[in-house]
Amino acid sequence: MKQLLILFTFFSISCFSQEEISTELVETKTLNADKLVSIDNFEATYFIKNNAIKKATVNDTLNYSNFQLGQISSANAFNPLKINLFYSDFNTVIILDNRLAEVAKIDFNSTENYKNITHVTTGFDNTIWIYNQDFQYLELYDYQTKKTRYKTIPVSSKVLDLTSNYNYCWLLTENFLYCYNYFGSVVYKLPNSGFTNLQATKENLIIKGKDGLIYYSSKDQTQKAIKTSNMLINQFFVTNQILYIYTLKTLSKFQLKTD
Template identity: 55%
Template sequence: MKNQLYILLVFSMSIFAQESAEVTFINKTTLKAETLIAVDNFGTAYYIKNDVFYKKNVSKTITYNNLQLGELHSVNAFNPLKINLFYKDFNTVIILDNRLAEIFKIDFNLIAPYRNITTISTGHDNTIWIFNQDSQQLELFDYKTRTSRTQTVPIQSSVLDVKSNYNYCWLLTEKYLYMYNYFGRLIKKVENNGYTALAESNENIFFKKENSLFYLKKNSDTILPIKTPNLLINAFFVTNETLYIYNDETLQQYQLKIN
């Protein structure tokens, strides 16, 4: 009987230990940005302010702006050598190199068949993931050949966010989180319980729900909470085991420990 109680206790402690992730404060810095995009392993910050894209490190700040294309809707800096800027009002994507020089322009108004793009994210090689609002499909688009390498089946839910790496794309909708490989095959489908934004690091997925954060560990189907201080979370992202939280005034950095 004692052995059975001991086994039950150890099992219960193991389950409890996996119920959440903990964070340890590292530091915070002052940063004024409208939209914080990312901070890389070298401390370089990527952000948007007044429709200007900034790349800032300790030694210098460089910028890119394109007044002709109006509002800068979103930026994806997963690949710092091919940064994607999306100008939604003009249905156009600009690709920048690491010096923020323009290396490619994709005007979807001039590409047949016509695509009404609402979200984008980085793909492998010369591709970007795009969501076509008219067809309700996620496509892996090759911007050099101006063709889609793959398309998913139509998504029957409003899209909230999209993130990707070179191998997979995660599409967050009001109903589900979808995970696709670069062939467009659905790998995973997880119910969305109120999450509105996501981040990805090493194929671990992180979610924002109101003012709380959660994570979905690689090769798991269970979403668990992250214990964070009571902070206003305007933007968040994860680089390896470092969690960044931005609240419009300061960028706070935490060591993230996932059991």
């Protein structure tokens, strides 16, 4: 019986160790920011400092600020040609181009149908995903036609985070994690077991939980812990299998080894 227990323990530890994804530290550099927003394919870094969004490249730093709208509540640069900034105090979204020039302003207080918005993320074409707090559902909103293309069914718990790519949108609530397609239909739904934030990487997710970061594969529906040397994670971002962790004015770049 004792040998059987030892064998079972060894098997359990072996299986658990296979559920981890290793990382390789590529570089660490200083970043003086209030919040990391994104890093694009050309290594341009988008961040918020003193209530302004900045785009820093090797040769230049661009800025955009609109202090009349209050504090920037969230920023999304998944599509660097159509960056969206959300100002919750004024229920307004600003769309910027890749030079951080303003191309559209959506004031949901003055739209045909008033919308009380709490979360915003990127959609496809001229759309953004918005969470309507009054009706507790997501809307795929076309800011050119000023019409909602699709709506999801309402959710019943508090929203924690929202992220997207061109094909899917993920809504994290206190009770569940929802994945929607661009028609607003549920693709899958997972119980929230301590998740607090999430980032999309192609069709998969990097999720921040109570014990660190998790890699969720939508293909085989598995969750694997990501080894990050127990470092403090204030914010994280992922693109092209590269994981960025920002903490205490330091930006660390890791190669994810998912194969």
